[in-house]
Amino acid sequence: MSTQRPLTLKKVAEILNVSTATISNAFNRPDQLSAHLREKLLAECERLGYHGPNIAARSLRKGESGVIAVLLTDSLAYHFTDPVANQFLQGISEVLEKNGKQLLMLSGAHGDAPSTGIEALPDGFIIYGSQDHNPLFERIIKQGKPIITVDFDAPGFASVNIDNYQAAYKIAEHVLEQSVSRVAILGLRLIHSDRVCRITQGELYDESEAVSRRRLNGYIQALKDHQLDVTPDLIWHVPVNTHDAAVQAAREALMISPRPDAILCMTDKIAIGVIAAAKELDIKIPQELKLVGFDDIPESSMVTPTLSSVHQHLKQKGERAAQRLLKGQLNDKEILDVKLVIRNSSCE
Structure with a gap:
């Protein structure tokens, strides 16, 4: 029994009698097409069973994936419930969305597990929290891609911290x-x-x-x-x-x-x-x-x-890390301001 091969961007463009760039723009750059044409193309692609350019193939072809990864110290589940991490990740997400980038969250909790190779996909990394002796962090460093650290300093990398x-x-x-x-x-x-x-x-x-x-x-x-x-x-x-x-x-x-x-x-x-x-x-x-x-x-x-x-x-910390990574500002160690908030628990 033969298995049908997945549709490629080139094949879909041939079927619909348009250029590959037009199909790509329908998925990735909607501002380049009229709303009517984009809706028509997306409907035709859905009918054909084509769901957009493969991100891994695009990464190989263009040399970039449009993905930024955040390497977290703990499990992913923990960071969904922690209010500090929530605000930090919100700041990152808003900057990435404004710049047409996607967010990939990686957990360092089991960094010694066998590599899946997913760390090869992102264009850059925000490393959140100390990564002492984490093999995943070490594999990321070896790729030579842009890195900025947050809440810790690593020699040779830019950082965003407080004192x-x-x-x-x-x-x-x-x-x-x-x-x-x-x-x-x-x-x-x-x-x-x-x-x-x-x-x-x-x-x-x-x-x-x-x-x-x-x-x-x-x-x-x-x-x-x-x-x-x-x-x-x-x-x-x-x-x-x-x-x-x-x-x-x-x-x-x-x-x-x-x-x-x-x-x-x-x-x-x-x-x-x-x-x-x-x-x-x-x-x-x-x-x-x-x-x-x-x-x-x-x-x-x-x-x-x-x-x-x-x-x-906390949100600004995420914003600054994402902004500096996207702008290639990878030399300085930035210290953000803090302030004391005195309430009832410490004063009669």
Whole structure:
């Protein structure tokens, strides 16, 4: 039994007695045709069972695919639920759509899996989050295509970041001005462990350049400058930025004796978990516990009490990364501004 071969652009053009460029424009450049002609051509293509130029073939022919990839640190499912990633990806998507580009999302969570070769398709890459020892990132680098990193720096590549160290220092300093004496830190991914736990003395001064480490170092320096001890028994590692993990870490921190009178959280989602745990334990915020987060996600202004946080322009971060990649601005390391947003969780 013979199998019918897929229709090619050339074959469809012959059947419809038009040029290949006209068919291509109907799918990819509608501004080049009248609305009536485009609708007629698309209807004829649908009747024939032709759904447009093959993107892989176009990539080989033109040397470009029109696709930009974002390599994510975590699973794709996680980034659909994380409010920080949501806004970042929204910024990228809007820029790509305006420029007629498509978005491909790649997960670095299983970068050591056998290669499917899909990373060869995109014209350029936005790398979001630290990719330590990720074989997929290493394969991408070897292609020599345009790359811009976000929320971490990689030697030789342009980047878009905020000053996580300085922002963490400033929000911690705000808390320390409230006459607190025992401060706990709830950090995100401080060590390689899938359990909520406190870190050890040997893990305290890891030299990693990951966002979580920069924020931790900012908190620690602020504590030192206010003559407060920094001990690992008051620092929790939260493996994932989820409500359940945050509540578990918060319960542990709030049940030690003596109890902390301030908690510095590395994300707003973790801080919102602290609010939930404090309500369970009948601990009043901010009267008995001063609390701050980081990122200023929309929920931070809607919880009770409202959450003090570091506001970063998450959507703008995605926009800048996409704009610079498309313009070929691949040399500079850009630092975006942030600001403190002080609300009810840290001040009486």
